[in-house]
Amino acid sequence: MNVWLLLICMGLVTYAVRLSLIVLTEHVVMPPIIQRALCLVPPAVLTAIIFPELLMPGGTIYLSFENVRLLAGVLAAVVAWYTRNVLLTIGVGMVALWVLQAVIPH
């Protein structure tokens, strides 16, 4: 397949998925259970992205005090809990990661 045609097809598929329910739900009143389910999408999706990043940095589960991403991530979560400040959380997390990488042999 021509690479440009392929890129356009990939783009159309991606766009169709993103547009799908924005348009389809237009004239439909969603039942309460669906509305409640949709409220749970953000916490579920966010942690489903975060956990593997922290617990399996090399692609396999790595539960150890030498897992610097896990330690820095937990510290960042504590900062996020008490401050609710996005930039501070990112800053503390990155500095913690660099310090831990320098201190802990790996």
Place this chain on the structure above:
Amino acid sequence: MGAGLTVGSAMAMSSIVFAGSAQFIGVELIRTGVPGIVIVFTTFIVNLRHMLYSASIAPHLERLNMRWKWLLAYLLTDEAYAVTIIRYNHEAAAGESATKHWYLLGAGLAMWCTWQVSTAVGIFLGAQVPSSWSLDFAVALTFIALAVPILRDRPGVAAALSAGVIAVLAANLPYKLGLIAAAIVGIAIGLAFEARQPSDANDSQQAGKQ
């Protein structure tokens, strides 16, 4: 580069497809000569999670005209969705804002510009930023900063923890299917928690009626 794409098509991919994971997997499949139809179907599977985002954001966009919807759907990446839905849920308590779609537009355009610049930097500089800087970790930290403050009630915490555990257990499933499986299981468990004990929201609604 050197993955079967020219500089032009690699740049164009970031604006035509505009979906990180699908692009990385697509480039790998193009390089290994996988048939186009398989690549397109893989793109669909990898991006299925965006259907959840589409459903979740839909109620907030329902009063907009079609042009707005078409534009905002194009910009609905993981990152733009995450910051926007948290803002909207936060705002919902304070009352509806008539201009809130501008927030998604801003988040989406910021992501779009960053992504195009990053693609260009990646094409022309390659791997010159040392991996020891671990700059990719900033993405995970952003999600942590967004996720932690929204964990307020038991159903939300249950959904988050179970989705996280399933995501780790299912991380080796291909095409990011582990992420969709984790989200669906997490949502189901969160709903089960809500059914078991009425949430605070239900309590206050009932209190209001009395």
